[in-house]
Amino acid sequence: MGLLYKNLKKVGKPPGAIIYTGEDKSRPIKMEVIYYNENQISKEVVSSLDSINWESSYNKWINIYGLNDTELIKEIGSKNNISSLILEDIAHIGQRPKIEFYDNYIFIVLKMLSFDNKRMKIQHEQISFILLPDTLITFQEVEGDVFDPVRKRIFQSKGLIKKKGVDYLLYCLIDSIVDQNFILLDQIEEKIEIIEEDIINNQSKKLLENIYKLRKELLILKSSVWPVKDIIYNLLKEDSVINDDTKEYLKDVNDHLIQIMDFIIIYREMISSLFDTHLSHTSNKMNQIMTMLTIFSAIFIPLTFLAGVYGMNFQYIPELSYRWSYPIFWFICIVTVVSMYTFFKYKKWL
Structure with missing residues (x-):
């Protein structure tokens, strides 16, 4: 089902209605909590919010897998004074990447992308962030993400992550999602090269279909990446819980986004050129036959x-x-x- 279908599930519902718009409503919920500071670190898998030490002075990263338990999302909102409109957006997985600022927290929605080589299709998962003064809450629909390098840096005390606050952790997670797009673009480039060889050797009967698929997926990639520039811009501009030191690192993420957008434009031009080349090759072949x-x-x-x-x-x-x-x-x-x-x-x- 497409994103429009997910939006249709919200039609006619009152504002603030927390309705899960995904497909798998039987998936078990998993909550993972990491407490850390410069000297100590601990990890817990909890079954209820009461098991979380919300008053701890440690930095806390609460990662929730599964969005089908809307009562749990409501309870999180109640404990942290989160707007019902934000909770609605967390459960509604058809959101566009965006950022919203509130008095005591920041809400961010991003798309974590991966490329299915077999189907030549971009898979996307919505990741929601709520940044509180000493707590970062992340919401994912399914278990499995691109955050393992960040977890490894926390547990192996690599880099600055344990010396900084949760705003730096937010930067690291955003950076991981953005950098994942470079891997995705590399896979798309490989597909473009394969199509080029097929055009030259005239081996594939699905060239036109594959070209259209890649054009469509690049449009989806652009629509997922382009709004992140606005998110980074607003994080840099706003006086919020983001420290000035962390803002310097966010500028690097912005540079990555500019590179990604440049690659997207280049690949779109290459695919358009492939389309013209394919038509020209087909026309030449027909002329030879005639x-x-x-x-x-x-x-x-x-x-x-x-x-x-x-x-x-x-x-x-x-x-x-x-x-x-x-x-x-x-x-x-x-x-x-x-x-x-x-x-x-x-x-x-x-």
């Missing part, structure tokens, strides 16, 4: 004329009574064919 058919027709026109003349049922045709008429007829036909073939080769039409 040329060959025309040449064969031109060769057989005089032969058809001769056969027509001597095949007429007149009572008296002098040549028919000659003893060598039949061999002479074939000699004339062969000389005609060889002469025309030689002429076509001389003109480089063959």
